[in-house]
Amino acid sequence: MIKSNTTFPTKFDAIVVGAGPAGAASAYVLSKKGFKVLLVDRSREAGSKELYGGRIYLGPLKEVWPDLDKKAPIHRWIKKERASIMGKDGRIITIEYNAGRRTSFTAYLPELVRWMVSKAEEEGTIFVDEVVVDELLTSDGKVVGIRSGPDEIRSDVVIDAEGVNRLLLEKLGLVSGPRPEELALGIKEVLKVRKNEINAQFNVDDDEGVAWILMGDITLGIPGGGFIYTFNETISIGIVIHMANAIRAAEAGAINHSFELVENLRLHPYFNKLWKSSDVIEYGAHLTIEDGLSFMPKRLVYPGLLIVGDAAGLILNTGYTVRGVDFAVYSGKLAAEAVEKALSEKEGATEENLKVYEDMVRKSFMYNELKRHRASKELMKDPEFFTKISRIPLKFFSELYEIDKEVPTAYEAFKNACRSEDSGPLSLMFKLWGMVKKL
Amino acid sequence: MKRLRIEELLQRNVWDVGKKPHIEINMDACGSCESKLCVKLCPAGCYTVVDGKVLFSYEGCLECGTCRTVCPQGAVKWSYPRSGKGVYYRFT
């Protein structure tokens, strides 16, 4: 047993729970500022429990690690943005945008997080892996440290970066249990494909990648979507389904096993030629947040405690853009700056002094983005949008292109498409306009 | 290309499964459940129905939290594997 008169320190300036992008960023920034930081994670090795879709926006990350784009294990810079609307009958509309500059990239999150944690360790962070934190310790209404099994360690401030499953915050009574309305389930496969085959199939160079979102029938009409991202020598494919709607679909018998949806995508005749000689080398799943503002705890700051990353609800999902990793990193940085400020005051990490973090988040681009795109949340959860409205353009193009003798005018095609969904062109226009405004 | 069973998909991962389950199911609450959403929505297929009863195995758990989110009975006592056990992601 370790005796109580241990020679090593068991009191830290800050303890960060969870070594994901948010936790690693806050530990790195705090250590760099000279604070004594303990970063605790449950994984065998930093990053080995990380799973996300596949694309990361560079901007916010560079504010923490200016040399990240040169030094971090980046795979491909997103060059082509694709979006597909998929129908039941093999009809698919795909649009492609060829980007002019590099703003986002693909990386294996386990690798990237390992890199981030190693940077924090270089600055002096003590990183402890293989340890599950069971509880945030409180005293007189203030968070004063962590407990894991029989062991307790104290700190002036705790940064909660535990992720989407907020076991610690739930235990403290700061947030309620998980609500299907606010969450979505992401399931993905990693396919091994030769580099030159990826380059040829997707028409990209060695360091260029594709981000591809899919909607419609790929999720059997359940609000959500599919995704395809290219890496150096792998392709990530997956689906995300809104949990409340997935529950309804399961109750209605429309879905037997969630994992079949990803296999449907891998075997889909429109896509499977892109990875015909592939081998599935990894399979995983993770919860993600559908509605960040609603998932966000009432406050991000409590006495001795700050909440960052997924746990703080900082994920933006507009349907065409998903931002989680960069938000997490940025919130970690803001939390670290707030802690620096608070600990320089006489009273230390009081709620009053930490409050500056809450203000920084609310003034930041993240909060702005979440607010600006809030309306799109309703759309993302709306089964009608995902079935009916996505079928109309498919019908329109089938009327226009699948011809025998007569070519309809575009207006006729549009009218027919609307009629097929029991809708007049005018009422549809209004509906569409209403929806587009939300995007 | 052939469709892979969930067991085959899970086999592609690196695992270091601990001896103790990290999730506990309250079988009394579970037994009275009609919808059995866990069976349909758990992405690892950890929940299966045998003779009308839900059978749970923690070994293939991807530690995502779906079961605790969808269980209408509140029967899932959910936690993480200790000592670094469980799934080990490399390319995700």
Next chain:
Amino acid sequence: MVRVVVGIKWVPNTQAVRFDPKTGTLMREGVPSIINPPDLSAVEFALKIKERYGGEAIAITMAPPSAVKGLEHVLGMGVDRAVLISDRAFAGADTLATSYVLAEAIKKISRDVGKVDLAVFGQETIDSSTAHIPAQTASWLRWPYVYYVTDLEIKDDKVVVSRVLEDRVEKYELELPSVISVFMESIEARDVRLLHKLRAKIEKPIVVWSNKELKLDPRCIGLKGSPTMVSKITWTLEVPRKKIVYKPKDPEDAARWLISMLLKDEKTSKIFKWVVGG
């Protein structure tokens, strides 16, 4: 007070190693290493001895530098310090050359740190299953050795060990120091603890010994000291599960049903008859 040395092996996670039937090679790319699982039982056993009699537990391994990860794990369980024997000169060793190095390292611990009373090993490894190492290390050290040990009791300079065989438990009295290997199903390893892991990270109680420290004859170590040759690696086909579920009334009913099923199948009935003798 006892000083226990526990040997661990840093092995590829064999569950994750796939076999390429086309080339006949193991696909180890991206497969992380783990501590040989039976060795975790040995660590647990060593920690129990230390707790019962006082003293210290020292982990040793011969491995590449990445094995620090594994040593941190056992330090996290409560091992006091660790020795990483790491040198290119030791690479490619078979069990003979490995056990030689381990034995010399144990002698060096006795010289530098203090007399070693017990060397504890796991029953076998998941990547080769030879179970040679504890026996060979004991031979090099000229210490007594008992395998499949489930318990022991130290009395003065002697130790009484219990070893399980299929149908009996045997007790042996050995002189200390001695070597044992721990029956792998007998004991479950404890969890890593936050304070132990924190100590491992801050105090870094791991020393690295290369052949500069051990000063062993180059002809006896590494590839040169290894007479073993692997001529071929082959594989067995996966047997698909039959997925038959039977709900027995009682254990006897279960056994009866199982035997009837084994006899029904052509392949298993042959094996079954051979095992039970007709």
